Amino acid sequence: MTRGSIFKLFAYAVVAGAITTAVAVFIPWLPTAATRQADRMWFSIWFAEIIAIVVFAVVAAALIYCVVEFRVKPGDTSDGPPTHGHTMLEIIWTAIPTVIVIAITIVAAIVIHDNGKAGTNPLVIKVVTQQFTYQFEYPNGKTFNILRLPKDRNVKLDLSSKDVIHSFWVPAFGQKTDAVPGITTSIVITPTRTGYYPIICTQLCGLGHALMRSEAIVLESTEYDSWYASAGEAPAAAAGGTDGKSVYTAAGCGACHVFTAGGSAGTIGSSLDNLSVDAAKAGEELNDFIRSSITDPDTFLAPGYAKGVMPSTYKSSISGAQLDSLVQYLAENTK
Numbered sequence: 182m183t184r185g186s187i188f189k190l191f192a193y194a195v196v197a198g199a200i201t202t203a204v205a206v207f208i209p210w211l212p213t214a215a216t217r218q219a220d221r222m223w224f225s226i227w228f229a230e231i232i233a234i235v236v237f238a239v240v241a242a243a244l245i246y247c248v249v250e251f252r253v254k255p256g257d258t259s260d261g262p263p264t265h266g267h268t269m270l271e272i273i274w275t276a277i278p279t280v281i282v283i284a285i286t287i288v289a290a291i292v293i294h295d296n297g298k299a300g301t302n303p304l305v306i307k308v309v310t311q312q313f314t315y316q317f318e319y320p321n322g323k324t325f326n327i328l329r330l331p332k333d334r335n336v337k338l339d340l341s342s343k344d345v346i347h348s349f350w351v352p353a354f355g356q357k358t359d360a361v362p363g364i365t366t367s368i369v370i371t372p373t374r375t376g377y378y379p380i381i382c383t384q385l386c387g388l389g390h391a392l393m394r395s396e397a398i399v400l401e402s403t404e405y406d407s408w409y410a411s412a413g414e415a416p417a418a419a420a421g422g423t424d425g426k427s428v429y430t431a432a433g434c435g436a437c438h439v440f441t442a443g444g445s446a447g448t449i450g451s452s453l454d455n456l457s458v459d460a461a462k463a464g465e466e467l468n469d470f471i472r473s474s475i476t477d478p479d480t481f482l483a484p485g486y487a488k489g490v491m492p493s494t495y496k497s498s499i500s501g502a503q504l505d506s507l508v509q510y511l512a513e514n515t516k
């Protein structure tokens with residue numbers, strides 16, 4: 182190869198590498214990391230990314246060089262010269278990818294290992310999922326439907342499910358795990374930035390799946406401590422409470438139902454604003470009708486709605502006292 186052709190190859194590689202680097206750097210593919218685990222995760226992604234950019238630049242340069250340099254001349258109908266394999270080249274293009282893949286594997290293994298470590302005294306929060314809500318149980322036994330976390334402390338989330346498979350994903354936290362019925366799965370996060378982050382269910386878990394969202398709020402540790410000390414005083418905030426309206430919110434009814442008093446506008450289920458009409462159709466007294474509609478939704482179907490859409494798990498997931506106040510709350514606020 183002449184010096185000129187080596188220069189050309191090099192120039193193609195620099196251009197291809199520069200364009201790819203610009204695409205990687207200037208488009209915000211990843212959210213700003215908000216936990217120590219996400220920092221490590223982003224590191225492993227960038228590690229693989231830089232290798233990919235270099236490989237792409239080399240391959241693109243060779244490709245462009247060949248297309249430009251060896252293109253057929255007008256009127257040339259001859260065959261190219263016969264070539265046999267090149268053992269040294271084959272050894273090189275096998276050895277280099279092997280080294281690259283091993284390097285990426287080692288970095289990924291270290292990141293996964295470090296991200297699984299909860300330290301000696303993590304804050305353990307139980308995350309109970311259920312169509313289509315999250316409940317967060319703190320060590321003091323109080324339950325909330327918003328996840329509040331202190332900054333700079335290891336938090337271990339123990340996930341479980343009351344019905345089907347759900348998932349817990351906060352993009353900026355860099356960690357994601359499924360909540361599977363019958364077992365407890367867990368993830369560790371150490372928040373490094375205060376702020377508000379959406380929690381998203383990523384397993385298609387039923388008709389209300391798209392609405393299965395919650396929020397995580399990372400607070401300075403002093404703010405968190407004072408919230409924790411006074412938390413749960415206001416019954417409306419506590420999903421474990423028996424106030425009818427908070428049961429309605431915590432159980433996720435609003436994801437599917439229009440209910441003016443509850444401020445919900447879900448359209449998967451029927452409106453709950455005029456239940457007396459359907460109670461009369463079913464030939465039941467209003468309170469009994471509401472109760473049986475919640476515990477055995479398929480017995481009487483609201484006209485025009487399908488069987489099996491409303492979860493039939495509420496009879497076990499809502500306590501007796503919660504159900505009583507939920508029924509009363511709906512009866513008092515419907516027509």
Ligand SMILES: [Cu+2]
Nearest residue numbers: 347382386393
């Ligand atoms: Cu879900």
